[in-house]
Amino acid sequence: MLTIRNLHAGIEEREILNGINLEIKAGEVHAIMGPNGSGKSTLASVLAGREGYTVSRGKVDFLGKNLLELSPEDRAREGLFLAFQYPVEIPGVSTTNFIKTALNEIRKYHGEDPLDAVGFLKLMKERMKLLQIDQSLLSRSLNEGFSGGEKKRNEIFQMIMLQPKLAILDETDSGLDIDALRIVAQGVNQFRSKENGILVVTHYQRLLDYIVPDFVHVLYNGRIVKSGTKELALELEEKGYDFIKNTTSETEPA
Amino acid sequence: MILSRIQPVKQNQLKKKNLINWKKSKNSMRDMMDPVQYFTIKHQQLQDLKKDSALSVIRNKGLEAFTRLGIPTLKHEEWKHTRISGLFNKDFEFAIDQAVPSLSDQEIKALRLPGHEVANEIVFVNGCYSPSLSRISTGDHQLRIVPLEEAARNEYREFVSKHLGHSGNYLKDGINALNTAFAHEGVFIHVKKGHAIEYPIYLYHITDSRTNNNYSQVRNLILVSELAQVQIVQTFGTIGPLESFANEVTEIVAERDSITSFYKIQNENSNANLVSTTHIHQIGKSQTHTVTISLDGGIVRNNLNIVLDAENCESHLCGLYLIKGQTHVDNHTTVDNVKPNCFSNELYKGIMDEQATGVFNGKIFVRPQAQKTNAYQSNKNVLLSNKASVNTKPQLEIFADDVKCSHGCTVGSLDEEALFYLRSRGIGEKKAQSLLLHGFAADILEDIKIKPIRDYIDHLITERLEYEES
Structure with a gap:
């Protein structure tokens, strides 16, 4: 589904990613962990097409397409979704209208008819329950004045409304209390299927108790220095990132 | 924050155009004399025509102020970004004694605003109140509409002489004085005590520029009595392909426990120029809401004054200017906290595209006795083109020590x-x-x-x- 080959990217002259290799197949959940500044969020941003990053080397293939050549909107329309670490507040645009517009733009891209108001509301009501999102939240301006937990729940709600093929969750656990974390994880697990891929980017192991990954990768200095199964996350939790810093001088990329 | 100034090139272009046109009309402002001379003669004609008018005295005062102050140039602090004097050099005709031109239903219909079916519609053509085109559905016992000349003579005499011209204390320039010098064909509107007027009042200011460039002006006075509530919508329209220039002043007096909403909608074409002044004097504990929407026009200047002249008054001021082309919109607002414990909240937003220019100037005065004032102001602008510009300036003058005031302005592109x-x-x-x-x-x-x-x-x-x- 997603194949990253020797990806080098950075901001202006500064290289942050130094040759990332990663393959995610349909049905898999991958977790990328790493200390602050290791390049986790840069990887998520480059994949989603955020401006300001330059890719100097490497290739990213997404469902047979060269991902890096697509505009951010076309990446989304092809089935990529980024749950933001810091969801943006958009005054004057209601969450409902925003999701409806996005959904119909994606449908249009695939040559499908737009959902009418009734069909959309029905779909929304059904999926709201899953994330315990209140109707009043959806009629408010997008993320404006939302609590940290509400913003993250809203991100996952957008994900299950738009039904992407690959979801990248960028530090979705940051700023969440344990109850909110459970709700968010429940939404993600609902989304999890044989057809979908998930890339969880996180600093802490905590989230992975709820969203159990098939593979865990450790990112350090812009490279994946260690890959393993979910036990790797536990080992990291126990020993801390220093264990990686001390043991990696020249490790083969996964 | 000053981003850029109005392009001087524009003015040169205007002048060239004028040289070709200005002698065509025998009765125009540019007919071999300067604007002050022109208006002085016109004023004399009006005064001769209406010898017994109760408004004669105030008109004379207006002309006296006009000749003293003259037409503001860019050197005038309040007009430094709006080249209003350029308009006075143009070939405009000002008819004071001309009959109201006839307009067909079709022409009026195009200017009507949605919801007019149930509204009280008051129509002005070339600055003159037209009873035949107006339609008042609310009864006389709730809402009374009287020509201003008549109100200055009848039982409203004292009220008119006390309140007409109050805006002149705030707008010390020739434009406001000029309006006063020719105050005659406007109306006096009385929203009577204790009545919440169910149907809004729509004020239409129509300028006929079918045969010549037209200068017109109107002066209205509105009294919202104790415990009364009213919603007023004001809009402007120009019929005809030539240029128009309207100088309109509406003075509103709000008494105790009244609620007044005043919405101004400007969506004309680039040939329509306008100075529109709304002056609200809250003489009792009252609430006012104003919304000023400017979407199109040539040169548009809005003056909005709110005088909070009683304790516990509340006022909300909102504005939106969404402009493109060469449109210039200038919003000058003043909130004067005369008495203690008043609240005002002001939010103006602008979106400028192409070569459009915006101006926002927001004054807040807090007089020494006006303790416990709460006054907030915000102006946010988005520029969509690198040729668009905006000048925004908050101006707070606070003479009391126990107040909460804030202001802020932003200029940027989209996030x-x-x-x-x-x-x-x-x-x-x-x-x-x-x-x-x-x-x-x-x-x-x-x-x-x-x-x-x-x-x-x-x-x-x-x-x-x-x-x-x-």
Whole structure:
């Protein structure tokens, strides 16, 4: 589904990613962990097409397409979704209208008819329950004045409304209390299927108790220095990132 | 914050055009004399025509002030970004004694605002109140509309002489004085004590520029009595292809426990120039809401004064200028806290595209005795083109020590991060941009409490931003 080959990217002259290799197949959940500044969020941003990053080397293939050549909107329309670490507040645009517009733009891209108001509301009501999102939240301006937990729940709600093929969750656990974390994880697990891929980017192991990954990768200095199964996350939790810093001088990329 | 000044090139172009035109009309402002001379002669004609008028004295005072102050140039602090004097060099005709031109139903219909079926409609043509085109459905015992000349003579005599011209204490320039010098064909509107007027009042200011460039002006006075409530919508229209220049002043007096909403809608073409003054004097504990929407025009200057002259007054001032082309919109607002414990909240937003220029100047005065004043002001601007510009200036003069005042202004382009957020959900760049701009503008509309008017403006904005609801 997603194949990253020797990806080098950075901001202006500064290289942050130094040759990332990663393959995610349909049905898999991958977790990328790493200390602050290791390049986790840069990887998520480059994949989603955020401006300001330059890719100097490497290739990213997404469902047979060269991902890096697509505009951010076309990446989304092809089935990529980024749950933001810091969801943006958009005054004057209601969450409902925003999701409806996005959904119909994606449908249009695939040559499908737009959902009418009734069909959309029905779909929304059904999926709201899953994330315990209140109707009043959806009629408010997008993320404006939302609590940290509400913003993250809203991100996952957008994900299950738009039904992407690959979801990248960028530090979705940051700023969440344990109850909110459970709700968010429940939404993600609902989304999890044989057809979908998930890339969880996180600093802490905590989230992975709820969203159990098939593979865990450790990112350090812009490279994946260690890959393993979910036990790797536990080992990291126990020993801390220093264990990686001390043991990696020249490790083969996964 | 000063971003850029009005292009001087524009003025040169105007002058050239004038040289070709200015002698065509025998009765025009440019007919071999300067504007002050021109208006002095016109004034004398009017005074001779209306010898017994109760408004003669105030008109004389107006002319005296006009000749003393003259037409403001860019050197005048309040007009430094709006080249109003350029308009006075043009070939405008000002008819004081001419019969109101006849307009067909069809012509009026095009200017009517949604919701007019149930509104009290008051129509002015070339600055003259037209009873035949107006339609008042609310009864006399609740709402009374009297020609200003008549009100200056009848039982409202004392009220008129006390309050007409109060705006002159705040607007010390020749434009306001000029309006006073020719105050004659406006109306006096009385919203009577204890009545909440069910149907809004729509004020239409129509200028006929079919045969010549037309200068017109009107002076209105409105009294909102104790415990009364009223919603007023004001709009402007020009019929004909030539240029128009309207100088309009509306003075409003709000008494104890009254609620007044005043919505101004400007959506003319680039040949229509306008100075529109709304002066609200809150003489009792009262509430006022104003929304000023400017979508199109040539040179548009709005003066809005709120005088909080009783304790516990409340005032909300909102404005939106969404402009492109060569349109110039200048909003000058003043909130004067005369008495203690008053609250005011002001929010103006601007979106400028192409070569449009915006000006925002917001004054807040807090007099020494006006303790416990709460006054807030914010002005936010988005520039969509590098040829568009805006000058924004908050001006706070606070002479009391126990007050809460804040102000802020921003000028920028669209938020890149917000744009990316929308695009990352599959929304195309153009659509994302219009969604964001619509969102930026839309919260101003929430203050418009007349639904057909709010929907209408929303529609105009949506159309302008090429944003369609999906």
